[in-house]
Amino acid sequence: MxxxxxxxxxxxxxxxxxxxxxxxxxxxxxxxxxxxxxxxxxxxxxxxxxxxxxxxxxxxxxxxxxxxxxxxxxxxxxxxxxxxxxxxxxxxxxxxxxxxxxxxxxxxxxxxxxxxxxxxxxxxxxxxxxxxxxxxxxxxxxxxxxxxxxETLPIEDAAEGTSETASAHAACVALSRREKEVLERVAKAMTNSQIARQLGITTATVKRHLNNIYGKLDAVSRIDAVNKAFGRY
CATH class of the missing domain: 1.10.490 (Globin-like)
Structure with a gap:
């Protein structure tokens, strides 16, 4: 129409x-x-x-x-x-x-x-x-x-951020396939109900995945999770 x-x-x-x-x-x-x-x-x-x-x-x-x-x-x-x-x-x-x-x-x-x-x-x-x-x-x-x-940081600068970067990278790797799928859709500004419909799951399951993502990335919000994840992939 x-x-x-x-x-x-x-x-x-x-x-x-x-x-x-x-x-x-x-x-x-x-x-x-x-x-x-x-x-x-x-x-x-x-x-x-x-x-x-x-x-x-x-x-x-x-x-x-x-x-x-x-x-x-x-x-x-x-x-x-x-x-x-x-x-x-x-x-x-x-x-x-x-x-x-x-x-x-x-x-x-x-x-x-x-x-x-x-x-x-x-x-x-x-x-x-x-x-x-x-x-x-x-x-x-x-x-x-x-x-x-x-990859191009000076050796002394890279050393200072090694622990934090390694920790964040490990957290991102620890995300399950479904959690990554959910986070990718969060990055597209989709709501929980939209994510649920697209992935064929319930909104409660989306919320559970988000809580797991927050815990693994040490994030406090959707925006924080996207920033921490995609800023380090």
Missing amino acids: RYPTAAQFLRTATPNVIRSYETALRTVRSPLVTRMDAWPKCRDQAQAIVEDCVATLNGDQPLEPAKVWQYSHLVGADRANQGIAVAESVRAVEVLWKAMQPTIRSAVQHEAPSRRTSALLLISAAFRSSSGSRLYAGAVGYGGASARAS
């Missing part, structure tokens, strides 16, 4: 969405906006996510997955080199979704009453898919760049 009126409204309002997004990131003092070398790519990713939502509403295909992966992988590596934690990328997605809410509510109001709920659900699904694929590719790029950086 296509929602061209809502799509047009969302596309026209995109500059306002990005301004609201930037303001919200500044409010939480995110390095993705306070650092001028990070903001351009952050803005580009946000605009691409909104455009994917527009394309989905129009019944069109979002951006080519291979290009999304390549660019997001480079963004992740760039953030690793800048010393910006993976957790900031996860938080930025949450901030973007909140910044989009007023515009989304207005956009669906341009559709017939009977079509508004389905349009809202479609936007939500498109956002999760678009942001999730970028988060995952970015996390992989981040992990690769971090690994390369650790």
Whole structure:
């Protein structure tokens, strides 16, 4: 089903969405906006996510997955080199979704009453898919760049972090296959119910896996777990 009126409204309002997004990131003092070398790519990713939502509403295909992966992988590596934690990328997605809410509510109001709920659900699904694929590719790029950086540390610096790095690596290796599958989906900003549906398990089982992951990674939250895991793979 296509929602061209809502799509047009969302596309026209995109500059306002990005301004609201930037303001919200500044409010939480995110390095993705306070650092001028990070903001351009952050803005580009946000605009691409909104455009994917527009394309989905129009019944069109979002951006080519291979290009999304390549660019997001480079963004992740760039953030690793800048010393910006993976957790900031996860938080930025949450901030973007909140910044989009007023515009989304207005956009669906341009559709017939009977079509508004389905349009809202479609936007939500498109956002999760678009942001999730970028988060995952970015996390992989981040992990690769971090690994390369650790290989080139001076001997004295490497020695200082040997114990912590070895401990974190051992914890990541200790994750079961299912726990890794759950954590990969957490990195895509999926909810517990979405993870449960995709993996064919219950939400209670997802919570149990998350508790195990927190214990093994010594993490206190979803964002902390993603940061500790993907920052060291």
